[in-house]
Structure formats: C-alpha cells, structure tokens
Amino acid sequence: MTIGIIGTGRIGSTLARILVAAGHRVVLANAHGPHTLGPLLAGLGPAARAATVAEAAERAELLVLMVPFDSARGLVPRAAVRDKTVVDAMNAFADGGTPRKLDGRASSEIVAEWYPGARLVKSLNTMHFETLATAGTASGERLAHYTAGDDAGAKEIVAKMLTGLGFAAVDTGSLHSGGILQQPGGPLFNRPLTEAQASAWISR
Numbered sequence: 001m002t003i004g005i006i007g008t009g010r011i012g013s014t015l016a017r018i019l020v021a022a023g024h025r026v027v028l029a030n031a032h033g034p035h036t037l038g039p040l041l042a043g044l045g046p047a048a049r050a051a052t053v054a055e056a057a058e059r060a061e062l063l064v065l066m067v068p069f070d071s072a073r074g075l076v077p078r079a080a081v082r083d084k085t086v087v088d089a090m091n092a093f094a095d096g097g098t099p100r101k102l103d104g105r106a107s108s109e110i111v112a113e114w115y116p117g118a119r120l121v122k123s124l125n126t127m128h129f130e131t132l133a134t135a136g137t138a139s140g141e142r143l144a145h146y147t148a149g150d151d152a153g154a155k156e157i158v159a160k161m162l163t164g165l166g167f168a169a170v171d172t173g174s175l176h177s178g179g180i181l182q183q184p185g186g187p188l189f190n191r192p193l194t195e196a197q198a199s200a201w202i203s204r
C-alpha cells in the first residue's frame with residue numbers, strides 16, 4: 001500500500017521507517033518542503049518519496065496526519081481526502097502539556113469537521129515514538145494499537161496495517177467514545193498495553 005504521512009518529525013519519521021520495513025511505500029510531506037527530506041529519504045531507500053502536502057494526500061491510498069493538532073486545520077485539500085481513509089494520530093494539548101479542554105468532545109471529531117467526507121480513524125496517537133520504533137518486532141506478547149471511528153471499512157484497513165506492523169489492533173468504538181479513550185487524559189493514552197490489558201480498560 002502507498003501510505004502518505006504528513007509530518008516527518010519524531011513520530012512521522014518513525015512510522016515511515018517501520019512501514020518501509022514492513023513492505024509499504026511511503027509518500028512524505030512536512031512544513032519545510034520536499035527538498036528538506038533528503039536525509040530521511042536516504043535512510044528509507046527507494047520505497048520512500050518526498051512530496052508537498054497536497055501531492056502526498058493525492059497519491060496516498062491511506063493518509064496519516066502526524067503534525068501538531070492546530071496545524072492540521074485547512075492543511076490538506078479537502079478534495080484529496082474525500083472518501084479516503086485518513087488516520088488522525090494527533091493529540092490536542094493545552095499550553096503546559098495538559099490535555100486540552102474540548103467540552104466533552106473527542107479531538108478527532110473536530111478533525112472530522114475540518115475534513116468532511118474523509119473516512120477518519122483515530123489511531124497511532126497513543127504510543128511514544130521510541131516504543132513504536134521497536135515494539136512491533138520485539139519478542140513477547142504484542143502491544144495494542146487502537147482504531148476509533150464511525151466507518152467500519154476504514155477501521156478494517158487501518159487494523160490490517162497495524163497487524164502487519166506487529167501490533168494487536170483493538171477497536172475502541174466510535175470516533176467520539178473511542179477517541180476519548182485514546183486521547184490525552186484517557187486510559188489508553190501513553191500506556192503500552194497488551195490486547196488483553198487494553199480490552200480490560202475499554203470494558204471498565
């Protein structure tokens with residue numbers, strides 16, 4: 001699959017590495033432009049390309065948003081993501097690093113409003129990039145990654161990608177309820193859990 005990643009910082013570059021290692025193609029975009037991605041591309045090899053944000057969104061079969069939350073608004077042309085599976089891996093923090101107050105909403109519901117028609121799935125937001133780098137290929141019980149969303153088909157596509165990376169894909173429910181479980185302040189955020197441990201938290 002060709003996977004677009006918008007944001008090539010700590011988490012975006014890590015995801016690019018493990019996706020390429022798992023046999024995917026990646027199209028990468030950042031804020032400073034494709035010409036700044038040479039060193040990252042050199043380490044990733046021929047399965048990786050650099051693009052503008054709009055090009056990456058157009059080319060991607062699945063698009064992952066890994067930029068600071070506020071940067072995502074208006075970032076991608078809406079037409080490029082209509083009917084496309086889009087992963088929201090972003091976290092909404094307030095100043096000081098506390099969870100932002102969202103009046104009981106999941107941050108992904110706000111992203112869904114920014115991109116009407118996109119098949120949005122909240123995923124890949126809970127795990128620290130250093131854990132993501134190695135956990136999928138480590139020995140022992142698989143760690144969980146999550147899918148929250150209102151489009152069952154899109155969640156299946158994301159779950160298949162997660163499984164291929166060596167993780168257990170755990171469905172947390174709708175974009176609202178699952179999103180709240182996954183986002184900062186929720187029980188699944190930044191807490192490496194096995195599938196059984198995660199399921200126990202979800203059913204509480």
Ligand SMILES: NC(=O)c1ccc[n+]([C@@H]2O[C@H](COP(=O)([O-])OP(=O)(O)OC[C@H]3O[C@@H](n4cnc5c(N)ncnc54)[C@H](OP(=O)(O)O)[C@@H]3O)[C@@H](O)[C@H]2O)c1
Nearest residue numbers: 007008009010011030031032066067071090091125128129
């Ligand atoms: N760090 C983690 O362990 C982790 C884990 C899960 C989820 N997340 C979430 O993932 C997101 C990124 O976190 P990070 O730690 O990777 O941040 P980071 O290291 O600061 O990287 C941010 C990336 O976003 C790009 N970016 C910023 N504004 C942009 C714009 N307007 N257009 C295109 N690209 C833009 C930056 O481009 P340049 O490189 O050109 O500056 C950079 O590549 C955040 O929402 C965070 O909550 C982080």
